[in-house]
Amino acid sequence: MKDLKDFDISFVGLKEGLHQFEYIIKKEFFDFFNYDEFSNSKVNVELSFLKKATMFELCFNFHGWVEVLCDVSGEMFHQPISSTMNLIVKFGDEFNDENEELVILPHSDYKLNVSQYIYEAIILAVPIKRIHPGVNDGSLNSEVLNKLKEFEIKDQEDSNEEIDPRWNKLKNILIEKNKSNGTS
Numbered sequence: 623m624k625d626l627k628d629f630d631i632s633f634v635g636l637k638e639g640l641h642q643f644e645y646i647i648k649k650e651f652f653d654f655f656n657y658d659e660f661s662n663s664k665v666n667v668e669l670s671f672l673k674k675a676t677m678f679e680l681c682f683n684f685h686g687w688v689e690v691l692c693d694v695s696g697e698m699f700h701q702p703i704s705s706t707m708n709l710i711v712k713f714g715d716e717f718n719d720e721n722e723e724l725v726i727l728p729h730s731d732y733k734l735n736v737s738q739y740i741y742e743a744i745i746l747a748v749p750i751k752r753i754h755p756g757v758n759d760g761s762l763n764s765e766v767l768n769k770l771k772e773f774e775i776k777d778q779e780d781s782n783e784e785i786d787p788r789w790n791k792l793k794n795i796l797i798e799k800n801k802s803n804g805t806s
Contacts, residue, residue, distance in 0.1 A: 626654060629737035636673050643669040647686070647740065655741055662689040665703050667740055678711040680736070682743060692754035695764045699754040705747040709739060 631643065647665040652658075665686035672679040684707075687700040711734060714726040727734065755761075 626735060626737040629740070630733045630735050631671060632733045633671075633673060633678065634732040636671075638673050638675065641671040641673065643671060643736075645669070645740065647744065651737075651741070654737075657741075657745070660688040660690060661698060663687065663744075665744055669736065676713065678734070680709040680711065680739075682707040682709070682736075682740065684740075684743060684747060688744065688748060690748065690752050692757065693752050694757050695754055695766045697754050697756075697764055697766075699752075699756075701748055701752060703744060703747045705743060707739065707743045 629645065645667040647663060647667060649660065649662050652660050652663065663686070665684055665688065668683040668685075670681040670683075672681075684703050684705045686703050688703060689698055690701050691697070692699055708723060709725060710723060711725045711727060713729050713731075716726070716728055717731075718726040725734075
C-alpha cells in the first residue's frame with residue numbers, strides 16, 4: 623500500500639442517495655500509520671455513504687480479526703473484531719473533527735478520506751485486555767500458563783493441611799469487630 627488514496631471518496635461526482643464502499647484492511651494499512659500492535663489482520667469494512675444535499679451520513683460496519691499477543695500467555699491469537707461506527711459530515715468554513723460523530727469539511731473540499739476513521743474504529747474495537755480464548759477455556763498449552771499455575775495461590779479451605787488455630791482466633795476477632803461497627 624503506497625498511500626491511502628484508495629480510501630478517498632470523491633463526493634462531488636456522486637449523486638444524492640445511498641452508495642456502498644467495501645475495504646479489506648490488512649497489516650499494510652496499519653504499517654502506514656506506524657502501528658505495530660497487530661501482527662496481521664483481515665478486517666472487512668462495509669461503508670454505507672448516504673449523500674444528501676447539505677450533508678453526508680456514513681455508517682461503517684467492521685467484521686474480521688486482528689492478530690495480537692495475549693496479555694496472559696504471550697501467545698499470538700486472532701482477536702475477533704465486530705463493530706459499527708456512524709459519522710455525519712457537514713460543511714463549514716474550516717475543517718473540524720473535534721466531535722467524534724461529526725466532521726465539518728470546508729466548502730472547497732471535493733473528497734473525503736475515510737482511512738483515519740477506519741483506523742481509529744478498529745483500534746478502539748480491540749479490547750484493552752487481550753486474552754487468548756484458550757486461556758479461558760483451558761485448551762491452551764503454554765509454558766507461561768504452566769508456570770503461572772505453579773505459582774497460583776491455593777485456597778486454604780480446599781487443602782488438606784491443618785490450619786493453625788491461632789489464625790481462626792484472629793478471624794473471629796475481625797468478624798466481631800465488623801459486627802460491632804455495623805459493617806457486617
